[in-house]
Amino acid sequence: MKRFIEHHELARDERFIRQDNRQATILASLPDDVDVIVNALEPFSDMLEQVIRGTAAEPLFDEYGPGFLITIINEPLDPEAPAALTRLLLRMHGIFVGELQALEGAARSLWDFPEAPWEFKMNMARQCWDEGRHVQIFEKLITHLGGEVGMFPEATFLFECACSDDPAMRVAGVNRGLEGLACDVFRDMIRYAHKTGDEIMEQAIDYVLADEITHVRFGSEWVREFTKGDPEYLERTQAFRREVDKQFSLGGARSDREDAAIPIAMKDRIEAGFTQEELDELKELSGSGPSKDTLVQAAAVLRERHHAKKAAASQEVAS
Amino acid sequence: MSDRMYPGLGPDERTTFAPYSAFDIPEDLRELHGRYDVVATAKRVRNFRYAEEWMMMMMGGWVATIPEIPVKTGLGKLIWETAQAADEFGKRLPELRCGRKAVDSGEPPNNAFADFIQSVAEPETPDLTIEKLTGLFDVLIPHLIEMYELHMQETDQISDAPTIEILEHIVRKKRRHLEWSQEVLDRLCENDELRERRRVRADTLSKELRESGGVTGTLEAGRGVLN
Numbered sequence: 374m375k376r377f378i379e380h381h382e383l384a385r386d387e388r389f390i391r392q393d394n395r396q397a398t399i400l401a402s403l404p405d406d407v408d409v410i411v412n413a414l415e416p417f418s419d420m421l422e423q424v425i426r427g428t429a430a431e432p433l434f435d436e437y438g439p440g441f442l443i444t445i446i447n448e449p450l451d452p453e454a455p456a457a458l459t460r461l462l463l464r465m466h467g468i469f470v471g472e473l474q475a476l477e478g479a480a481r482s483l484w485d486f487p488e489a490p491w492e493f494k495m496n497m498a499r500q501c502w503d504e505g506r507h508v509q510i511f512e513k514l515i516t517h518l519g520g521e522v523g524m525f526p527e528a529t530f531l532f533e534c535a536c537s538d539d540p541a542m543r544v545a546g547v548n549r550g551l552e553g554l555a556c557d558v559f560r561d562m563i564r565y566a567h568k569t570g571d572e573i574m575e576q577a578i579d580y581v582l583a584d585e586i587t588h589v590r591f592g593s594e595w596v597r598e599f600t601k602g603d604p605e606y607l608e609r610t611q612a613f614r615r616e617v618d619k620q621f622s623l624g625g626a627r628s629d630r631e632d633a634a635i636p637i638a639m640k641d642r643i644e645a646g647f648t649q650e651e652l653d654e655l656k657e658l659s660g661s662g663p664s665k666d667t668l669v670q671a672a673a674v675l676r677e678r679h680h681a682k683k684a685a686a687s688q689e690v691a692s
Numbered sequence: 693m694s695d696r697m698y699p700g701l702g703p704d705e706r707t708t709f710a711p712y713s714a715f716d717i718p719e720d721l722r723e724l725h726g727r728y729d730v731v732a733t734a735k736r737v738r739n740f741r742y743a744e745e746w747m748m749m750m751m752g753g754w755v756a757t758i759p760e761i762p763v764k765t766g767l768g769k770l771i772w773e774t775a776q777a778a779d780e781f782g783k784r785l786p787e788l789r790c791g792r793k794a795v796d797s798g799e800p801p802n803n804a805f806a807d808f809i810q811s812v813a814e815p816e817t818p819d820l821t822i823e824k825l826t827g828l829f830d831v832l833i834p835h836l837i838e839m840y841e842l843h844m845q846e847t848d849q850i851s852d853a854p855t856i857e858i859l860e861h862i863v864r865k866k867r868r869h870l871e872w873s874q875e876v877l878d879r880l881c882e883n884d885e886l887r888e889r890r891r892v893r894a895d896t897l898s899k900e901l902r903e904s905g906g907v908t909g910t911l912e913a914g915r916g917v918l919n
Contacts, residue, residue: 374753374816384759384818476755476768483752483771491782491796498748498775501755505768508761522761 376485380533383477388523392424393417394530396442400624405663410671414439415678429459429524438679440672446626447668449634450565461565462520468558469511469522471551474532476504478547479588486540490598493540496591500548503584510577517573534620541599541606542613548592550617553642553655555585557627560638586645593646615658622659624668629656632665726848733852734788736843736908737781742798743809743836743907744778747828750813759818763825763876770869777862784858801909808904811897822880826893829873831901837866839907 380394396417403410418439425434433441433456445460454460479500482489512522531554535546559582566575596614600607622628627635637659642652663671728736751771755764778798785794800806812827840859847855881887905911 374750374813378756382757384757386759386761473761473764476764480752480755480768480771483749485753487749491779494745494748495775495779497752498772501752501768502772503768505765508765508768512761 374484377538378481380529380536383474383529383532385527388521390424390428390523390526392526392528393420394528394533396421397528397530397623398534398620400443400446400626401620401622401662403624403663405667407667407670407674410443410663410667411440411674411678414443414671414675418679418682424526428526429520430463430526432456433459433463436676437672438675438682440675440679443624443668444672444676446623447634447665449632450561452565452569458518462515462518463525464558464562465511465515465518466520466522466525468555468562469508469515470527470529471531471555472504472507472511474529475547475551475555475588476501476508478532478536478543478551479504481536482540482543482547485538485543489540493595493598496595500588500591503588507581507584510581514574514577530620534617537613539610541596541610544592544595544599545610545614546617548588549596549614549647550621552585552588552592553618553645553647554621554627556582556589556638556641556645557635559585560641561635582641586641589642589645589647615654618655619658622662625660625662625665628659628662630660630665722849724848724850726852727846728843728848728852730788733843733847733855734785734790737784737788737855738790738797738799739801739805739908740798740836740840741778741781741785742800743832744774744781745798746809746813747832748774748778750809751828753813754815754824757816757818758821758824760821760876760880763821766872766876770872773865773869777865780858780862784855787854801905801907804904805901805907805909808897808900811900822877822886822889823893825873825877825880826890827897829870829877830890830894831897833866833870833873835901835906837863837870840866 381391385391396414399413399417403413421439421442422434425431430441433445436456437444445463448454448460450461450464451457452461479497482497483494483501486493515522515524531551535543535551537543537546559578562578563575563582566572566578596607596610600610625633627633627637629637637652637655639652643649647655748771751767751774755767755771758764758767779795781798782795785797786792790797800809812832815823815827840863844856844859844863849856877890881890902911
């Protein structure tokens with residue numbers, strides 16, 4: 374068995390549909406400019422449509438066009454919003470596949486780094502069990518909400534971005550970047566579950582969040598240990614983590630902005646070992662994407678063009 | 693008046709006078725005898741640790757390339773329990789005069805067993821779940837259970853009791869792993885062709901394991917049986 378695999382090698386059963394990661398990662402590099410965002414996302418329209426046809430996201434694509442990603446990702450979950458359940462399931466399914474990739478990332482760390490210290494292996498092994506349970510928990514929560522595994526396409530960009538071939542960067546990417554994002558998302562989901570009175574969801578995710586804080590702590594400790602006495606290596610590792618954090622901020626959807634869809638879980642992150650300096654940095658880099666107004670305008674343009682395209686196509690068929 | 697010695701916390705507390713009823717307990721009939729001395733047990737524990745660590749690592753490698761979700765999540769738990777087994781063996785080593793730094797020092801009994809472990813770890817692609825699981829759960833783990841039980845029977849029951857305690861706990865877990873894996877493999881091998889794949893894989897690896905002498909390298913000397 375070889376060391377190090379690519380994200381496209383992650384094995385899935387026949388229920389899963391794979392989505393091109395470029396659509397997910399492009400959001401992180403967009404400037405605060407409506408035209409640039411529209412021009413960047415419009416070319417993905419056909420590709421996106423192909424992947425989404427037949428999945429539960431099809432009505433959302435029909436309604437919003439290629440801008441549906443920015444519309445959905447950047448809006449906070451609201452039980453009163455249109456298509457609230459589909460949005461909730463979309464997020465829940467995204468978390469489910471994220472947990473799968475976290476399991477795979479932690480497990481590969483055991484094989485990819487055979488010379489790593491034993492305590493590191495013990496931490497990764499423990500994480501495998503935890504992530505395996507999280508996959509089961511979110512599969513059950515999807516069912517609890519009336520959905521099913523495979524109802525939305527899966528982007529494997531979490532694994533792609535976080536799984537470096539270097540051990541310090543691997544834990545920085547998986548345990549601090551990916552698991553840090555998980556802390557933010559889960560704190561938000563707990564708030565949502567509390568608001569809607571869903572005690573099953575609230576309690577289950579509260580336990581998951583407790584595990585994730587432990588995993589981030591593993592990451593914080595092992596980055597320190599792996600880079601001990603080598604400030605240049607530490608800086609490269611921190612730069613990698615910043616890059617991952619930028620990607621995982623999804624163009625500001627996860628940020629410290631007032632209207633962020635997923636606020637940064639500051640208290641949980643401090644408990645997990647992030648320093649105030651790192652958190653200030655995260656606030657800055659996650660909020661540096663396009664503003665909410667820009668995204669709303671871009672989504673409106675994309676939606677308008679999408680409907681115009683559809684109308685032209687049906688007119689052509691009719692004639 | 694009985695001549696039997698009854699237990700006390702120190703030598704001067706041992707008595708020969710007639711016990712009162714609370715002390716009228718059956719005599720410990722175990723004898724101070726075991727097949728392995730401290731050095732031999734330490735070597736075997738190192739061998740056991742080596743096998744457990746590699747099993748944990750190869751399962752970690754496979755999780756991403758196995759498409760069946762219940763197998764992925766099931767392996768997550770097994771990885772942790774196997775890591776704990778390796779850890780327990782490692783913690784026993786300093787107690788067997790291997791030095792405090794010995795906790796992470798597993799070692800194969802010989803090169804042939806190390807090669808066998810690599811053969812078990814070899815399957816890689818997503819269509820090889822049967823081959824992956826068969827190597828571990830039809831060949832290696834049943835062999836380990838037999839060798840662990842053999843050690844428990846043959847070692848000094850009193851002097852080496854800490855190793856026995858560790859092995860008892862690990863064997864209990866391993867049996868649960870086998871129950872899980874048999875259910876999974878039976879489901880995966882749903883027709884004759886797939887069952888044949890499982891049989892061929894098990895036969896090939898069993899032969900290699902036998903030739904290596906097993907986890908302690910002593911099978912050819914008549915110590916231990918093979919599945």
